[in-house]
Amino acid sequence: MTGQGLGSGPITGVRPLGGGTQNIMATFEREGRRYVLRRGPRHLRPRSNDAILRETRILGALRDTAVPHPRLISCCTDPGLLDGAVFYLMDPVAGFNPSLELPALHAGDPGVRAEMALSIVDSLALLGTVDYRQVGLEGYGKPDGFLERQVPRWMSELESYRQFEGYGDRTVPGVERVARWLTRNRPTAWQPGIMHGDFHFANVMFERTSPRVAAIVDWEMSTIGDPLLDLGWLLATWELPDAPGIFGGAFMKSGGLPEPGALVRRYAEQSARDLTAIDWYVVLACFKLGIVLEGSHARAIAGLASPETGAELHTATLRLFERALRTMDGNP
Template structure:
């Protein structure tokens, strides 16, 4: 930090920050300024440092855009300092996570919550409108064949769970039917853009005194792909029955929230993207996210993750596939 001109003296008031399930975040003061440090998990995975580096690249690229995001201070790529982990510093975000709490002004007024929901969509549309070439992200992903890769990629992931002792075949109804529907109904044309990759309520922070979005956070799954999958992800998790707190919480259980069709209409007002196939993206989001969550269930069966967490996420997977089937059958 001293070499980067980021103050002098000791680090004071060091505190852990929650909200995520994998990466480690700490906040501290130095020389009168507050910082947030973010790094990979304590037990690094093979691509943990790559994910941290990718996050910083996106945050840097978004600096001059209207997309609400944390302000990047600096990246440290010297992995020798923290037992193999690279890390970055950012400014704290002054806001709250609506999946965990609702301040009085938000809890007491349905119109505020309604506006919060619309502002989520506005932020997402702003991200989808960024020209990734102009902000230096031309080589950040592989958009060619992105949609075609999704179904085989995630079927392969589901198949890999058989390695976990005791898991066997997945207890997810009609996986193959959903996969076949996705292949048969894939949009013929789409427009590449910056994707967040895990866009749901818990990854959006709000201003404590208004309905404004303070920042979209947790960019480790970002890439260049189809931004409509981010909208599909939001709709897939919107008021999902029996969902864990990250997809539900006090906000999703409250009154005044717009229906999914209203969210789509709001996005259409803010974007030039073709939304005629949005149901396909919601089904893909249900399929992909459901398989991702099922991985924790598979590990829990093998005693590699808490059983309670595995059971909760398996239930969420079932609800996601139920939603996908309802959409496919024209019930939603």
């Protein structure tokens, strides 16, 4: 930090920050300025450092855009300083995570919560308008064949769970039917753009004094793909029955929220993208996210993850596939 002109003297006021499920975040102060440090989990996975470096690239690319995001200060690519972990520093976000808390203003006024919902859609639509080439993200993802890759990629992921002891021949009810429907109904034309990759309410922070989005956070799954999948992801997790707190917590249980159709109409007002096939993106989001969560269930069965967490996420997978099937049948 000293070598980059980021203050001098001791680091003080160190404390951990919550909100994520894997990566570590902490805040501290140096010479009167507060920072947030983000790095991979304590026990690094093979691609943990790559994910952190990807985050720094996209946060840097968004710096001069109107998309609300944490401001990147600096990145350390040397894994030798923090026991094998690369890390980056960013400015703190003045806001709150609605999956963890709802301040009195937001908890006590259904109108404020409705505006929060519309604000998150506005932020997502704004992200979809950014030209990824102009902000230096050429090569950040592989948009060619993006939609075609989704079903085989995630069916292969589901098949890989058989390696976990005890999971065996288990499967997710309806997965084959959903896969066939997605393949038959895949859109033939779409416009590549920046995707957040895990867009739901727990990955957005809001201002404490208004319903406005303060920052979209946790960019580790971002890529260049079809931004409408982010909208589908939001709709797939919207007021999902028996959903874990990571999909919105207290906010999603607060009541009085706009219906999914209102969210789609709001997005259409802000975007030139063709939303004719939005149900397809909702089904794909249910399919992909459900398979991702099922991985935790498989690891839990094998004794490699918390049984309680595994059971909770498996329930969420079942609810997601039920939503996918209803959406396919025209009854979302």
